[in-house]
Amino acid sequence: MAAAAFYDLEGTLVSTNLVHTLGFYAKNQQGLFRTFKKSASTLLSIPVFAVTDQYSRKVFNDLFFKRYKGESEDRLRFFAEELFEGVLKPAIYPGAIELIEKSRSLGLRQVVVTGALDLSVVPLMKYLGIDDYVTNRLEFVNGVATGRLLPPVVAAATKASWIRTFAEREGLSLSDSYAYTDSMSDLPMLSVVGHPAAVNPDMRLRQTALHHDWPILNLK
Amino acid sequence: MSLQLHRKTHESVVYIDRDSAPRIMPSGEDFILEDLPIGTRVIYPKPPIKGLPNREAAIRYALNHPHDCDPLFAQLYPGMKVTIAVDDISLPLPPMATPDIRQTVIEIVADMLAGHGVDDVHIIIANSLHRKLTEWEMKRMVGSKIFDEFYPDRYYNHDAEWAEGLVTIGHTKHKEPLRINRRCVESDLIIYVNINLVPMDGGHKSVAVGLCDYESLRSHHEPQTIRDSDSYMDPARSALNHKIIPLGKMVDEKLNVFHIETALNNRMYTGALDFLLKNEDDFTSFDRLKFETIRRTMSKLPRAARRKMLHSMPSQYEMIACHAGRTDAVHEKIIEKNFDQYVIPIKGQCDILVTGIPDISPYNVYSILNPLLVQVMALGYHFNFYRGKPLLKKGGVLILHHPCYDEFDHNFHPSYIEFFNRLLPETRDSFTLREKYEREFANNPSYIEMYRRGNAYHGAHPFFMWYWGENGRQHVGKVIAAGAENAHVPAMLGWDRADNLTEAIAMARSYMGRSAEITMLHQPMIGIADME
Numbered sequence: 001m002a003a004a005a006f007y008d009l010e011g012t013l014v015s016t017n018l019v020h021t022l023g024f025y026a027k028n029q030q031g032l033f034r035t036f037k038k039s040a041s042t043l044l045s046i047p048v049f050a051v052t053d054q055y056s057r058k059v060f061n062d063l064f065f066k067r068y069k070g071e072s073e074d075r076l077r078f079f080a081e082e083l084f085e086g087v088l089k090p091a092i093y094p095g096a097i098e099l100i101e102k103s104r105s106l107g108l109r110q111v112v113v114t115g116a117l118d119l120s121v122v123p124l125m126k127y128l129g130i131d132d133y134v135t136n137r138l139e140f141v142n143g144v145a146t147g148r149l150l151p152p153v154v155a156a157a158t159k160a161s162w163i164r165t166f167a168e169r170e171g172l173s174l175s176d177s178y179a180y181t182d183s184m185s186d187l188p189m190l191s192v193v194g195h196p197a198a199v200n201p202d203m204r205l206r207q208t209a210l211h212h213d214w215p216i217l218n219l220k
Numbered sequence: 221m222s223l224q225l226h227r228k229t230h231e232s233v234v235y236i237d238r239d240s241a242p243r244i245m246p247s248g249e250d251f252i253l254e255d256l257p258i259g260t261r262v263i264y265p266k267p268p269i270k271g272l273p274n275r276e277a278a279i280r281y282a283l284n285h286p287h288d289c290d291p292l293f294a295q296l297y298p299g300m301k302v303t304i305a306v307d308d309i310s311l312p313l314p315p316m317a318t319p320d321i322r323q324t325v326i327e328i329v330a331d332m333l334a335g336h337g338v339d340d341v342h343i344i345i346a347n348s349l350h351r352k353l354t355e356w357e358m359k360r361m362v363g364s365k366i367f368d369e370f371y372p373d374r375y376y377n378h379d380a381e382w383a384e385g386l387v388t389i390g391h392t393k394h395k396e397p398l399r400i401n402r403r404c405v406e407s408d409l410i411i412y413v414n415i416n417l418v419p420m421d422g423g424h425k426s427v428a429v430g431l432c433d434y435e436s437l438r439s440h441h442e443p444q445t446i447r448d449s450d451s452y453m454d455p456a457r458s459a460l461n462h463k464i465i466p467l468g469k470m471v472d473e474k475l476n477v478f479h480i481e482t483a484l485n486n487r488m489y490t491g492a493l494d495f496l497l498k499n500e501d502d503f504t505s506f507d508r509l510k511f512e513t514i515r516r517t518m519s520k521l522p523r524a525a526r527r528k529m530l531h532s533m534p535s536q537y538e539m540i541a542c543h544a545g546r547t548d549a550v551h552e553k554i555i556e557k558n559f560d561q562y563v564i565p566i567k568g569q570c571d572i573l574v575t576g577i578p579d580i581s582p583y584n585v586y587s588i589l590n591p592l593l594v595q596v597m598a599l600g601y602h603f604n605f606y607r608g609k610p611l612l613k614k615g616g617v618l619i620l621h622h623p624c625y626d627e628f629d630h631n632f633h634p635s636y637i638e639f640f641n642r643l644l645p646e647t648r649d650s651f652t653l654r655e656k657y658e659r660e661f662a663n664n665p666s667y668i669e670m671y672r673r674g675n676a677y678h679g680a681h682p683f684f685m686w687y688w689g690e691n692g693r694q695h696v697g698k699v700i701a702a703g704a705e706n707a708h709v710p711a712m713l714g715w716d717r718a719d720n721l722t723e724a725i726a727m728a729r730s731y732m733g734r735s736a737e738i739t740m741l742h743q744p745m746i747g748i749a750d751m752e
Contacts, residue, residue, distance in 0.1 A: 005665070095673050103665040178665065197666040210630055213637040215666040218674055 003176035004132075005103040006163055006189065009114035009121065011182035012199045013096040013128075014088055015220070018064060019049060021120050024083050030075075042067065057155040057185040061115065065138065069147030073140045076119045084123035092128075093200070095219030099180070100128060109172065113159045113189065134162055160188035180217070184208065231267065232564045232747065234499055236260040241500040244511065245576035245721070246743050247621040247703050248589065249526035251496075251515055252576075254721045260738040261570065263611075265497055265745035268485035269561050271538020275321070278542045279328050282480065286545030287553070292329070292478060295409055298337030303407040304329060305378075305431060308347040309357050310582035311417040312484055317534040321482050323363040325413045325542075329480075330366060342403055343375040346412075346430025349437060349678035350583070351632050351671070352377035357586075380433040380678065381668050390470045396439035398467050401431040405475060414481045416554045418601075418746060419453050419562070420460075422481050423551035424468020434662050434680055440464055443650035446690040451604035453748055455555060468547060480544045483557040484537040488744060493533060496744060523625075530579050531586050559748065566611065566749040570739035571732040572725065573612040575602045577622040578744045583677070583685070587629040591709045592636050594622050596685045598699070599692030602741060608751035611739060615697035617728035621721060624704035631675055635667045639682035644712050650690050658683045698731055700724045 010017045023042055029035040045067065052060040068076075104110055112133035114121060121135050137150040152158050167174050175194035184204040190196035198209035199217045209216050236243075242253040243262060256262070272278045283292040296302075306322050309315060326343065333341055343362070345353055358375065359367040367375065378401050379385055387405045388397045404410050404427070416422040429437065440463040446452065448459035455461045471477060489496055492514065495507040503511075518526050541557040543550045579589050581597050589597070598620040603610065612618060628637045643657055658680055661667065667679030693714075701710040701717050702724035710717040718724035729736050741747075 095669055098672070099665055099669050102663075102668055106663055106665070180666075195664065195666065213628070213630070213641065215634045215670055216630060217666055217669045219669065 001173040001176065002107070002109065002171060003173050003178075004109035004111050004167065004170075005100075005178040005180070006111045006113050006193065007100075007179075008159075008181035008183065008186050008189070008199075009112050009116055009124075012180055013093060013100075013112075013219070014091040014124070015093060016087060016091040018116060019046060020087055020091075021083065021116065024079070024087050053185075057115075058153070061136075061149060061153055061155055065136075065149050066147040068138055068145045071145045073119075073138075073143045073145065076117075076138075076145070080119050081123055083120055084127070088120070088124050089127065092124075093219035095217070097128070099217075099219060100130070103178065104129075108178065109170070111163075111166065113154065113162060115153075115155045115159075132166075134166075156185050157188045159186060160192045163189060163192055181205075190214070229567065230565055232264045233566065234262045234264065234501070236262065241503065243500055243740065243742065244496065245621050245740075246496075246578035247576050248623045248625070249523055249530055249579050250518060250623075251511070252621070252703070252721075256574075256740060257725060257738060260574075260740055262740045262742050263564060263566070263745070263747065263749065264499060264742045265486050265488075265747050266561060266564055268487040268538070269540045271485055271487070271540055272542075275324060275539045275542070276328065278539065279325055279480070279482075282542040282544040283328070283332070286478070287543060287549035288546040289478065292411070292544065293332060293336060295476075295478065296333065296336035296338050299340070300338055300408040301340045301406065302333060302338050302342075302409045302411065303401075303404050304341065304343045304411045304413060305346045305401075305404060305427065306343060306361075306413045307415050307421075307426070307430070308345050308350050308377075309353050309361065309585050310350055311415050311421065312535055312537055313417065313580050313582060313585070314488075314531065314533065314535045315360070315585060316484075316537050318360060319363055320361050321415055321484075321539055322361055322413055323366065325480055325482070326362055326366050329411055329413070330369075341370075341374065342407075343370050344401060344403060344431070345377045346426065347377050348430050348432060349380055349434060349671075349681050349684075351675045351677045352379075354675055378431050379672060380437075381672050386433050389474045392439060392466065394439070397435055398428065398470055399433045399436045400427070400471070400475075404431055408476065410475055410477045412477060412479050414479065416481055416483050416551075416558055419455055419555055419558050419748065420458070422554060423455070423461075424464050424471065424547055425461075426479070426547075427471045427475070427477055428464055428467035434678065436467075437684075438658070438662075438680070440467075441684045441687065442654060443687045443690045446687050447694055449604075449691055451606050451610070451691065453604045454607045457607075472547060477547060478544065479547045479550045480542065481550050481554040482539050483541040483554050483561070485540045486561055486746060487537055488535050488746075489533070490536040527579060527588070562746055562748040563607065563750045564747050565752065567752045568737070569609065569613040569751065570611060570616065571613055571736035572617045572619060572728045572738045573603075574619045574721070574725075574738060574740040575621070576741075576743045577602075577620050580744055583681075584629075584632075587632045588627050589622075590628045590633055590636055590640070591624060591626065591713060592633075592640060592682055592685050594620070594624060595713055596688045598622075599689030599696070600685075601688075602743075603689075603692035603695070605741075605747060606749040606751055610695055611741075611749045611751065612696060614695055617698045617700060617732055617736075618692070618696045619700045619702055619718075619721065619724045619728055621702045621724075622704070624701050624706065624709040624717075626706060626709050631670075632677060633682070634670055634676050635661050635664070635679040636677070636682040636685075639686070640712065648686075648714050650687050653683060653686060698728070700727055 118135040662680035670676035699715040
């Protein structure tokens with residue numbers, strides 16, 4: 001039976017996280033004043049993001065994506081390529097490409113399951129040759145972001161349920177599948193496959209991986 | 221009277237009588253004292269042969285007087301490409317006091333290369349599917365001078381999973397490939413620096429195994445080859461050796477290999493731990509004091525600290541021979557010297573073989589002796605230390621003494637954990653394991669990344685460890701793990717369990733009969749029982 005390798009993206013395959021993407025857009029605002037204002041407020045929000053992420057990924061998402069409110073869709077799409085070339089591409093971990101290539105050579109479907117935005121992820125997926133991915137999507141009204149995400153919000157348990165649905169639809173064996181993530185919030189995603197692995201894990205995930213005897217990879 | 225006569229058979233063979241002192245047995249990180257039944261034969265390591273007084277001179281002499289080829293200096297010319305390949309940290313055991321012999325050899329060779337205008341030189345650790353050495357270990361092995369000059373661009377570990385770094389140099393008659401490190405294949409000269417700790421090491425195994433990949437290795441690292449080896453410590457009767465020789469010949473046809481092999485004596489410890497190598501009947505008061513001090517100190521420490529302490533005590537081996545030149549001629553001389561040091565003539569097999577398992581193995585340097593490694597030390601290494609026929613009778617009982625703790629090193633042995641917990645409950649049959657699961661583990665992307673970018677043993681390595689115990693497993697009638705702190709580890713490995721050695725011997729006697737002959741290997745030891 002066919003199987004897949006499911007990857008979280010940020011922190012797992014690339015060293016950047018959601019805040020880097022937000023920071024990139026913040027410094028590419030229209031006019032110097034808006035750039036300064038947006039960059040400063042993003043910077044000041046970082047401690048709040050860090051605390052809420054520890055508390056709950058859902059609360060973090062609610063707060064975090066509000067920062068996109070008022071951004072035009074055209075502008076976000078326009079800068080996506082630049083974001084990839086300037087921020088994401090240099091941030092790909094050296095071991096990530098090896099891991100994907102090895103995994104692909106075994107006939108595993110390559111699937112990225114990420115809480116990042118579709119706009120920012122598309123060029124990276126093309127670069128990595130990954131056709132199957134699920135991302136978060138911003139809600140736009142009249143071409144302007146509302147600061148809310150369209151459901152389903154990809155995070156924590158939703159990642160696991162998306163993987164289960166995807167595997168069922170595509171006829172994939174989850175017990176023969178692999179999952180890679182760096183964050184404790186993705187524990188459900190690791191729990192639904194037969195071969196989970198922690199990649200560049202934070203302290204909490206490292207402890208959990210040790211407890212469950214999961215492999216711990218360092219792709220840096 | 222008969223016991224008195226027994227005592228004189230060999231200096232390394234001692235029989236327990238009424239007034240014998242209790243014997244020291246290592247059991248993991250502990251040392252225990254055991255009163256053995258009267259009549260038990262205890263085999264000690266052979267006393268060390270005197271080391272060469274000037275090892276630098278001996279190495280230089282070997283380089284200038286090689287076997288079956290021109291001296292090293294005569295093979296060098298400016299602009300040539302040279303690769304120095306070197307054995308990894310799996311030997312000697314424990315890691316030797318600095319300077320390591322490899323450091324001395326490489327320093328001499330590097331000077332000679334520089335003196336002849338050879339500057340395209342790489343040093344590659346022939347770790348095969350073993351874990352890659354850490355930066356600290358690499359530095360310790362060759363010394364700061366070589367390390368600072370070559371690391372990291374020109375001094376690195378072999379990578380058996382780097383497709384671009386490997387080249388197929390031929391196939392066996394069964395169409396199995398031999399894929400070797402590309403840098404070595406493209407070099408004008410490969411200088412292999414070896415330490416031959418046991419007779420299984422060195423020779424054609426050095427390049428053909430140390431620098432190959434998984435596909436090349438699996439043709440001979442398989443259960444039938446181990447079953448057919450009687451034993452794999454005896455090159456003449458080792459099926460493993462017979463399979464590797466044609467590969468080595470293939471290497472010799474395609475590559476220019478200059479082999480430097482060294483043999484060590486048996487001086488594993490001096491100073492604080494030298495009592496471990498002595499007959500307890502000959503202990504001085506100072507020996508007893510040292511033992512009690514170490515035992516009491518160790519008993520106050522947690523296991524991790526005890527392990528750390530033991531691993532920080534380097535071995536004190538001395539070089540007793542160095543030969544250089546073409547592989548076959550060099551290896552023959554070194555094996556002869558190995559046997560001079562290790563062979564102990566033994567008359568008669570035993571019904572019960574007792575062996576303590578010390579925290580020393582090729583695969584747990586600076587790490588944990590996990591259950592699979594306990595298995596490989598007992599049924600693999602300790603069982604195979606014979607020539608002629610096994611020390612233990614067919615169907616006899618092997619008693620090992622070890623806590624058998626369920627602990628694994630997550631960085632070094634990640635695939636061992638899955639092997640132990642997922643596969644062994646399903647089957648212990650080596651052939652089934654190989655056919656059903658070996659490739660899955662070998663190709664597991666997580667294990668490959670941990671091998672390549674970390675310090676993990678290759679995903680397939682636990683399988684080889686299991687096969688390594690195959691001839692022992694087929695030969696023994698029963699294995700009893702004495703001192704095992706839990707029931708599930710021995711059960712998973714297919715062994716019986718006993719609280720202590722006395723209970724284990726009683727169990728073994730009830731299986732083999734009251735008159736069962738008992739032999740104990742006095743660990744830590746490297747010795748080959750030469751069976752009459």
